[in-house]
Amino acid sequence: MAIIYPTVSPLRCGFLSPPAKKFLADAREGEKLTMPSLSFLIVHPSTGSKIVFDLSIRKDLTKYHPGLQKHLATRHPLSSENDVKSALSLGHMDASEVDYVVLSHCHWDHIGTPSDFTSATFIAGHNTGKMLRNEMGPEFYNPFFEADLLPADRTVELPAVPSSRTGEVFDEKRGWYWQSLSPVQNVVDMFNDCTVYLVDSPGHLPGHLNLLVRISANKWVYLAADACHHVRILKGETDFGTWKDDQGQTVTIHKDLGAAYKTLNIMRKLQKEGLNGVPVQIVLAHDGEWEEKNLQHFFPNHL
Numbered sequence: 001m002a003i004i005y006p007t008v009s010p011l012r013c014g015f016l017s018p019p020a021k022k023f024l025a026d027a028r029e030g031e032k033l034t035m036p037s038l039s040f041l042i043v044h045p046s047t048g049s050k051i052v053f054d055l056s057i058r059k060d061l062t063k064y065h066p067g068l069q070k071h072l073a074t075r076h077p078l079s080s081e082n083d084v085k086s087a088l089s090l091g092h093m094d095a096s097e098v099d100y101v102v103l104s105h106c107h108w109d110h111i112g113t114p115s116d117f118t119s120a121t122f123i124a125g126h127n128t129g130k131m132l133r134n135e136m137g138p139e140f141y142n143p144f145f146e147a148d149l150l151p152a153d154r155t156v157e158l159p160a161v162p163s164s165r166t167g168e169v170f171d172e173k174r175g176w177y178w179q180s181l182s183p184v185q186n187v188v189d190m191f192n193d194c195t196v197y198l199v200d201s202p203g204h205l206p207g208h209l210n211l212l213v214r215i216s217a218n219k220w221v222y223l224a225a226d227a228c229h230h231v232r233i234l235k236g237e238t239d240f241g242t243w244k245d246d247q248g249q250t251v252t253i254h255k256d257l258g259a260a261y262k263t264l265n266i267m268r269k270l271q272k273e274g275l276n277g278v279p280v281q282i283v284l285a286h287d288g289e290w291e292e293k294n295l296q297h298f299f300p301n302h303l
């Protein structure tokens with residue numbers, strides 16, 4: 001029987017305008033980049049499962065941490081008029097129909113409004129709970145994290161990746177375990193049918209997740225979230241941006257720079273060589289050019 005592959009639909013959500021120097025090594029002084037914060041709907045046909053990858057910007061900005069408001073003021077032009085819930089409604093889908101919400105990481109422009117997803121199981125990377133409760137130590141302290149962001153009874157936090165080649169089953173119900181999918185080191189096969197993989201993609205934050213989806217016999221889509229913020233970095237035209245923090249330390253947008261380069265190089269390899277000979281399209285969460293070129297594929301259509 002022929003395999004019916006999953007579909008990937010980008011969702012029309014919000015946008016923001018951070019300083020370019022946060023991302024690009026060769027940014028001009030004062031330059032701003034207006035960029036989407038992309039979310040995606042993935043439908044897995046044989047189980048009928050609906051997965052949303054990332055929740056973009058929260059529609060009601062006043063529902064973010066009060067302390068975040070000052071930061072948001074520096075990100076204009078910013079819009080949250082469209083969010084995942086409204087994007088789904090364009091295809092007559094209700095947020096309550098979503099089975100899984102996978103969060104790449106817990107920064108404000110990716111967490112949306114989890115309470116809209118009343119039936120979903122939330123999947124988050126290792127240590128996300130600790131991070132949200134600010135129990136990861138001063139290096140990761142973020143006063144804007146929301147300890148109660150995710151519903152405890154409907155959240156699966158992935159365990160640490162194994163130190164040996166493959167891990168033991170950590171979720172009996174779903175048969176989930178860490179395995180390698182060369183050149184990607186650690187993935188979880190969501191439906192045990194080699195079509196949708198959760199990808200450990202560390203660097204930006206610990207536990208950062210990507211999603212790899214087989215959309216046809218000859219195409220994969222790799223949803224890279226914040227593993228890379230600009231396509232010029234992916235192409236090797238420029239490097240990650242740096243700046244000095246309050247203590248005078250040079251920092252980048254990625255907490256673990258060594259891990260971020262490793263993840264970036266795997267993405268470059270996938271883009272260049274494909275996965276077992278099958279081409280891979282890499283899609284970054286904040287790639288406005290990609291959004292412009294792919295508007296015809298947005299939900300209710302698909303890639």
Ligand SMILES: [Zn+2]
Nearest residue numbers: 107109226285
């Ligand atoms: Zn982001």
